[in-house]
Amino acid sequence: MDRELKKQPNLVVIYTDDLGYGDLGCFGSDSISTPHLDALADSGVRFTDWYSNSPVCSPSRASLLTGRYPHKTGVSRVLAGRRAKPGGSNQSTPGLPQTEKTIASLLKPHGYRTAMFGKWHLGVAEECRPNAHGFDEFFGFLAGCVDYYSHIYYHGGWRNINPTHDLWHNDKEVWYNGRYFTELVTEKAVDFIDRGSDQPFFLYVPYSAPHYPMHAPKSYVDRYPHLPPDRRIMAAMISAMDDGVGAIVKALKAAGEYENTMIFFSSDNGPSRETRNWLDGNEDHYYGGTAGIFRGHKGSVFEAGIREPTIMSFPGRIAEGQVSDDVGAMFDVLPTFFDFAGIEPPENLDGKSVTKTVTEGDESPHHQLFWEYAASQLAVRQGKWKLCVNGRNDNKSGLAPRDPDLPEDVHLADLTSDPGERFNLAKNNPELVDQLMADLQSWATELQVD
Structure with a gap:
């Protein structure tokens, strides 16, 4: 050898x-x-x-x-x-x-x-x-x-x-x-x-x-x-x-x-x-x-x-x-x-x-990570921010409570201060939500997620 x-x-x-x-x-x-x-x-x-x-x-x-x-x-x-x-x-x-x-x-x-x-x-x-x-x-x-x-x-x-x-x-x-x-x-x-x-x-x-x-x-x-x-x-x-x-x-x-x-x-x-x-x-x-x-x-x-x-x-x-x-x-x-x-x-x-x-202690090579499951659930992490769409809640099959003021079941969390995703910051960050939603849609389209 x-x-x-x-x-x-x-x-x-x-x-x-x-x-x-x-x-x-x-x-x-x-x-x-x-x-x-x-x-x-x-x-x-x-x-x-x-x-x-x-x-x-x-x-x-x-x-x-x-x-x-x-x-x-x-x-x-x-x-x-x-x-x-x-x-x-x-x-x-x-x-x-x-x-x-x-x-x-x-x-x-x-x-x-x-x-x-x-x-x-x-x-x-x-x-x-x-x-x-x-x-x-x-x-x-x-x-x-x-x-x-x-x-x-x-x-x-x-x-x-x-x-x-x-x-x-x-x-x-x-x-x-x-x-x-x-x-x-x-x-x-x-x-x-x-x-x-x-x-x-x-x-x-x-x-x-x-x-x-x-x-x-x-x-x-x-x-x-x-x-x-x-x-x-x-x-x-x-x-x-x-x-x-x-x-x-x-x-x-x-x-x-x-x-x-x-x-x-x-x-x-x-x-x-x-x-x-x-x-x-x-x-x-x-x-x-x-x-x-x-x-x-x-x-x-x-x-x-x-x-x-x-x-x-x-x-x-x-x-x-x-x-x-x-x-x-x-x-x-x-x-x-x-x-x-x-x-x-x-x-x-x-x-x-x-x-x-x-x-060498370099930062993560990832700018964004994406997830999809069961067609309805989507998520993206970008830095400290995590956006979930239709995320399943802690019960066996239910989705997270829907906010009637949001067009979809959208949940935005700051994982640095809230790793447990307890607080939805989507209303306070509409531009970020729009950007992450667009990125999610682009990724899902590229992968032909259905």
């Missing part, structure tokens, strides 16, 4: 599912212990203003892996998990088109090993699966969620869709009945690191925790006797994931790869307020995470739906102990890592490298 190739850095992306901004110790939680993530944050930079490119999972993951806005990737909505029957007329759920280049497919020509262990949720059809998008090795599930012990996909039972087992190693269905999925993912990721190679690697670890259903081993639940039962299981799920992060970091150090590895940690979207949890075959309330001071939830373009607890670590390249309030988003991961690796990124990216932000 070429000595220059060995100098290329590794990339580890650890992605969680429906994690609340306030559910980590390093982001202010006083009820959930996350010592490994706290240590990871201390070793690099903790971003306070980092965003998902969508308030739901599939589009967020598409942007993370491609560096592009969700609509440009062809994945702008949550994808179903339908698997076609052999010889049947139904088709498996399509997803990320093969024309879209991912971090994995872009790094392979540069000599990188690529592996993914965890939740995919970017298509069930064979041409959309991880191995078709540049991953040499895949272990995990394809749909949106599974039972943590049986690995069965139950979602859709209310439409008379039969439960489906959904656990794969590459293109082969595999069975690990009774094994806790979070621990399985950690085991596979650590094994990949332990196997070693002269090649640099990209390791993608999208945990499904703490997404419903609420399942956790008793050993983790017992860590939180002081919490009420609902919160206790959520905390246990997060602790299992945190232990996984610790095991991955430990494996990197043991393999001598830690100093040459950029680690990125975040969540696909904010905490859920859905009511889907399977207990004895019945649906039960799902007790989601904590968004702290932020307004909204998963599925909302208010801050709680899109502002994510984010950590970036790269020993020797990123100074430790940093806290950054510079704006960043998931589609920045690809160009940032390529910048560190000295690889020219594709020209069609929407994301921007934040390398100088974390190494």
Whole structure:
């Protein structure tokens, strides 16, 4: 193996599912212990203003892996998990088109090993699966969620869709009945690191925790006797994931790869307020995470739906102990890592490298960030200002209260003084509202948002 190739850095992306901004110790939680993530944050930079490119999972993951806005990737909505029957007329759920280049497919020509262990949720059809998008090795599930012990996909039972087992190693269905999925993912990721190679690697670890259903081993639940039962299981799920992060970091150090590895940690979207949890075959309330001071939830373009607890670590390249309030988003991961690796990124990216932000203290490269979800919700952030149109409120499905003096459900917040988006300043700033609305419309038109 070429000595220059060995100098290329590794990339580890650890992605969680429906994690609340306030559910980590390093982001202010006083009820959930996350010592490994706290240590990871201390070793690099903790971003306070980092965003998902969508308030739901599939589009967020598409942007993370491609560096592009969700609509440009062809994945702008949550994808179903339908698997076609052999010889049947139904088709498996399509997803990320093969024309879209991912971090994995872009790094392979540069000599990188690529592996993914965890939740995919970017298509069930064979041409959309991880191995078709540049991953040499895949272990995990394809749909949106599974039972943590049986690995069965139950979602859709209310439409008379039969439960489906959904656990794969590459293109082969595999069975690990009774094994806790979070621990399985950690085991596979650590094994990949332990196997070693002269090649640099990209390791993608999208945990499904703490997404419903609420399942956790008793050993983790017992860590939180002081919490009420609902919160206790959520905390246990997060602790299992945190232990996984610790095991991955430990494996990197043991393999001598830690100093040459950029680690990125975040969540696909904010905490859920859905009511889907399977207990004895019945649906039960799902007790989601904590968004702290932020307004909204998963599925909302208010801050709680899109502002994510984010950590970036790269020993020797990123100074430790940093806290950054510079704006960043998931589609920045690809160009940032390529910048560190000295690889020219594709020209069609929407994301921007934040390398100088974390190494030289430069301001965010973003003048504006945009969001769209479910056709009606739109948002834009420009500096301290955030404009939301038809943002979903804190209840499950309702929109924010409408101001009869405004032509649309428009909410303008100064995030510096009001990060919780409690006060609507739209009436006091009509020119700014007009400008941001025009920018939103121009962006939506360009992306053919409908």
